Amino acid sequence: MTSLLENLNESQKEAVEYIDSPLLVLSGAGTGKTRVITYKIAYLIQKKIAQPERIFAVTFTNKAADEMKKRIYELIGDKSFDLWLGTFHSNALRILRRDGHIIGLPSNFTIIDQDDRLSVIRNIIKKLNIDDKKYPPKMYLNLISNFKNSINFVKMIDPDEFTHRFTDVFNLYQEELKRSNSIDFDDMLSLTLRIFLQEKDILAFYSHLFEYVLVDEFQDTNNIQFEFLKALRVMNDKICVVGDDDQSIYGWRGAEIGNIVYFDKHFDNTKIIRLENNYRSAPEILYIANNLISNNRFRKGKTLKAELKTEGKIHLKSCYDEKDEAVFVAQKIEELTKLYNIPYDEIAVLYRTNAQSRNFEVELNHRNIPYQVIGSISFYQRKEIKDILSYLKFFNNPFDTSSMIRALKNPPKGVGDKTIAKIIEVMNNENLSGYDAIKTLVDTSTSTIASKLKPFIELIDSLNNFDKISEMIKHILEQTDYINFIKKSEDIYTAENRIFNLEELINSAVSFEESNEKVILSDFLATTSLQTTTDEMTNGCIKLMTIHSAKGLEFEAVFLVGLEDGLFPLFSSMDEDEKLEEERRLCYVGITRAKRILYLTYAKNRLIYGKRQDCYPSIFIDEMRVKQLFEKSEKKDGKKVFHPKYGKGVIISIKGNGDDAKADVIFEKSGIKKMGLKFLKFI
DSSP states (O other): OHHHHTTSOHHHHHHHHOOSSOEEEEEOTTSOHHHHHHHHHHHHHHTTSSOGGGEEEEESOHHHHHHHHHHHHHHHGGGGGGOEEEEHHHHHHHHHHHHGGGGTOOTTOEEOOHHHHHHHHHHHHHHTTOOTTTSOHHHHHHHHHHHHTSHHHHTTOOOOOOSTTHHHHHHHHHHHHHHTTEEOTTHHHHHHHHHHHHOHHHHHHHHHHOSEEEESSGGGOOHHHHHHHHHHTTTOOOEEEEEOGGGOOOGGGTOOTHHHHTHHHHSTTOEEEEEOEESSSOHHHHHHHHHHHTTOSSSOOOOOEEOOOSOOEEEEEEESSHHHHHHHHHHHHHHHHHTSOOOGGGEEEEESSGGGHHHHHHHHHHTTOOEEEOSSOOGGGSHHHHHHHHHHHHHHOTTOHHHHHHHHHSSOOSOOHHHHHHHHHHHHHHTOOHHHHHHHHHHHSOHHHHHHHHHHHHHHHHGGGOSOHHHHHHHHHHHHTHHHHHHHHSOHHHHHHHHHHHHHHHHHHHHHHHHOSSOOHHHHHHHTOOOOOOSSOOSSSEEEEEHHHHTTOOEEEEEEOOOBTBBTTBGGGTTOHHHHHHHHHHHHHHHTTEEEEEEEEEESEEEETTEEEEOOBOHHHHHHTHHHHHOOOSSSTTOEEEETTTEEEEEEEEESSGGGOEEEEEETTTEEEEEEGGGOEEO
C-alpha cells in the first residue's frame, strides 16, 4: 500500500486516506480526479475498510465505469470484480432485479428502448385522436422523461397537465409498460428510490450492505440522484463525492450545481479537500482560467496551480468576420503542424454552438486539412439542414424522388406511405417528374389526398417568387412552421442547437450570395456536399466540437472561437446570473482543455439570421485579464524573482509605481500570486 500512495501528491493522498466522515473532494481541471477515486477504492479494499461487494461506486457513463474498472483491476487484481461499480442507472437496475417485486414489477421485466417508447406514444396519440403535427410524439416523450425524474413521480403524485391531454397520454403510456412487463430508462432510478422511501426495511438492508459510497463527477448529479444518495446514506456517513463545481455545465439537462455547493449542508461534519495541483496546462493558461472563474459567486472556490514548468502561449485575435476567423484558424493550424510538428490529433477547435462548425469545415476542406466533427455530424448532414435543403433540391430537380419524400414527411403533413407510393406509381406509369405527379394527384384524386398535397405543391411553386436563396429558406421555414415543430419535438437544449443550425443555413446562403455575382441554386446546393464524419474519435484529424463535447478531453493546442457577447455568452444567458455563471463555467472548461497553446478569437461582425451585425468582444475576455499577459513592462515584466516563502518565480505583469507597485508572479511550486513588488528580490 505504501507504493500505491507514493504515486499521489499530498492532497490526493489525504483524499484517499480520509474515512472519518463524509468527504467532498473538489477536484479542479487536470488535477487527477479519476486517480483519486480509483486509488481510494483500492485503498478501502486493501486496508480492509470495506469489502469489494460492499462498495457502491457510481459514475455517469458506461465508458467511464469500464475505464475505472480497468484501472482498479490494475491496482488490486481480482478483488475488483465484486464491486458495485457502474452508472447510477445500472446499479439501480441491480436493486430492481432483486426487489422490484415489492412495487409490482415481475422478475422478468424488460427495458424498453427509446425508439420503442416513441412508437408506443405515437400509437397512444393516434388512439386519443391528438393532432401529432400540433402535439408531436417527441414532445410527450420529453415531458414524460422530465416528470419521471421528479420527486412527484417517485412519491406517486399525479402529474400536472403540462400540455394538451398530457395526463391521458402518461396514464396510457404507463398502462402499456405494465401490460408488456416493461420499464423505461427513467424508471430505473426513480422506482428504486420509490422502494427506498416506501419500504424502510429494504432501505435499511442496503444502507447496512454498502459500507462505503463513492460518486464520480458529482457536479453533474440531478435532484433524483442526490435524493437517492441521501436515502442510501441515511444510517451511514461513509460517503465520498468527487467533482468540480467550476465544471458544472449541464444545468440544461437537469444537473443541479447546488448538490455539490451545498453538500456539506446535507451531510454533517463533511471534510472538504481541494485538489488544485494541475498536471495538464501551462501556468499562463491557468492564470486566465483562474481569473475568469473567480467572477462566479456560486462556487466553493479554489485556485489551480501549475505543475508543468513549460511556457504556455496565449494569443488573442480580433477577426473581421466569421470567414476571416475560419481562415485565421486554418492558417494557424497549418503553422502548428508544419512548423512546430504538432500532430492533428493534438489540435481542437472549440465553439459554443454546433452551428459554428460550418465555416471551419468549409475552410479546412478547402485546404485539405483532415478534420472530424465530434459529438455531432458535419453541418450539412444534420437532420434539420437536410430537411430544409430537401425542399430546395426538389424545387431545383423535380425528378429527385428522395428529396421529394423527405420534404413531404418533414415536418409531418399527414402524408403517409400510401400516398407517397401513389405518387411514385403515377411517376412510373406516366413517366412524370415527382412535381408533375403530385400536381396530377391534386387535380384528379379524392379531396383527402388533394388537401394534403396541395399546400406542399403551392409552397414549391411559391419559391419561384424569390431571387435569393436565403429568402427561399426563410420562406420554407415560415410556411412549414419548422421552428415551432422543433420546439415542440425536442428538449430545450436540442431545440436551441437545431434552431441555431437553421439560422446558420440562412447565413451560409447569404454568404454564398455575397461571394457570387450570379446566384445559381444548383451551385449553392453543390457547396453543401461536404464530407461526413462519425461520432467516434479517429486519428490524424483536427477535432471540431462544442465545449460541452470537449469536457474531459485535453489537447496541446486549442482554438476557443466566437468569443463575442451574444454568442458566448449567449444573449439568452446575459440577463440571468445563474445562466451567466454556467456560461462562464463552460468557458472555463474550454480554456482548461489546452495544455500549452491557446488561441482566443472573436469577430467584429457576423451574419446573424442572414443579416450582418456588429459584434463586441465577450465580457469573458476582460475577466480573463488576457491583455495583462501582453502588457510587458520595459524593465521588470518577465524577470525572474525570488520570494522567501514561495521561492523562485517569474513576473507576469506589474501595476502601479514605487512602493505601491503590485506584481502577478508565477512561482515554480505555488502557482500564481499577487503581491507587492517591494517584497520580491530580482535574480
